[in-house]
Amino acid sequence: PELPEVETIRRTLAVKLAGRTLTGATVFYSGAIAHPAPEQFVAGLRDARVQGLRRRGKYLLIDLSSARTLVVHFRMTGRLVFHPRPASPAPHTHLVIDLDGGGQLHFVDSRKFGRLWLWPTAALGGDGPLARLGREPLEDGFTREFLRVELGRRRGKIKPLLLDQTLIAGLGNIYADEALHLAGLHPEKPACDLSPAEIGRLHRAIGRVLQDGIEHNGTTLRDYRDGTDTAGRHQEYLRVHRRPACPVCGAAIRRKRVGGRGTHYCPCCQKEESGHGD
Template sequence: MPELPEVETIRQTLKQLVSKKTIASVDIFWPKIIQEPDDTAVFQQLIKGQTIHDIRRKGKFLLFDLDGYVLVSHLRMEGKYGVFPGDEETALHTHVVFHLTDGSDLRYQDVRKFGTMHLQKKGDELNKKPLVLLANDPLEPQFSFSLFKEKIQRSERNIKNILLDQSVIAGLGNIYVDETLFLAGIHPLIKGSQLSEQQIVHILEASVLTLKDAIKQGGTTIRSYVNSQGQIGMFQQQLNVYGQTDKPCSHCEDTIMKIKISGRGTHYCPSCQPLA
């Protein structure tokens, strides 16, 4: 699943390709992707003639700022956007095509068809689902450490699951939670209620460092992720624990372990991240 660095990289590259372009019409080949409005014909009517003025990001969501609306898009597991000449053959797994007035197409592809789109009136997007319950991400200026600390310390869940909870901290998924906890020296099974304020400070600092480094590298390509210009990310070359099972730790040379936490593969170094 694209996480914050991948979505941010997509945002940056996509903005270069479609900013100030106007939507002439939309073809929808998999209606379930359109979550709001629930009538795809209404979606097509409302978005016709709208100009893409900006593309923002909120956690793992892309926000297309139009004239009077905001298109809130989540890529889920395999979603991706690309810009193509309008006369180029449509590739397999293309489910939504925005025809632009300059003759190009903004195409949404999704092998697993899990992605979602919500078209909402401008100004309403942060007060409605899916964004209303979303926490700030650690790169946002308005991120509140005190609220973050409170949510962690009052929880009896393990810290891995807490950090995956988008209502606690937005943008982190399996890859960057594992990398964050490694840099912070925190075992993934430690309960939130057991963590000190200083340990939570280390977690926040590690998340910021990890996310910024990953953005600089264009994200992490493990399977199919590419940005809007078809380029892969390079942060996978700097991963300390994720996907490094049975390899020596880059810090202490102990063996990287992999366990399952709530069904998710979780990677850590037993020496750098002791449970006790």
């Protein structure tokens, strides 16, 4: 999941977890617990009340009354699903958290890449898992000016830069492809070669594809589910990612490896040289 999916998980779980207390937890795969050691992690969850849910980039933050925050990163296939009654764990369930009132939270991740942390809330800005994250693309700090300055001093290809979480926090492979198509930019264009007009288009496109993704409750290509185990709808609106033809000009979408990632773009609307014709 990328930013829109994590935001959807946050919203769907916030409704279910508001004011509830964690009464215990069982770890089935200790590799999923990044910090602290599994025993302390479980002990630290007990009797903590949920204060609220936040999101930072692709991380979900569950603030607890114990002045600590449960931090979740889903990587490729992670899910966090609320069950109103105790439920038998689905395959690949690595952690079950019990809630007062009989509910449960199941962390499920077939690929075992996802991780959880229990971290002092006040220290999250310092040395925690969020320490190196860049700007939030849907908040005020993500300005056109910020993009202009940062891209202007990098010679690398634009797409891998969009995926750099220390620059912009939350874009992943799907929404990076979508934003570049919406902006009419070739994914391999050097960042410092973007014109002011292109930077403006890219800035607007990033905000737009993320907002649209949130509006459609995220993209379910295969694994993604929200906090109520419901699939998203944004896959029906994708422009280039894993699509056969460009919705603008009808040209066949091209697929290429850029920065080690499968990249989809329209050879007609996203030319290496100009783009839209500024």
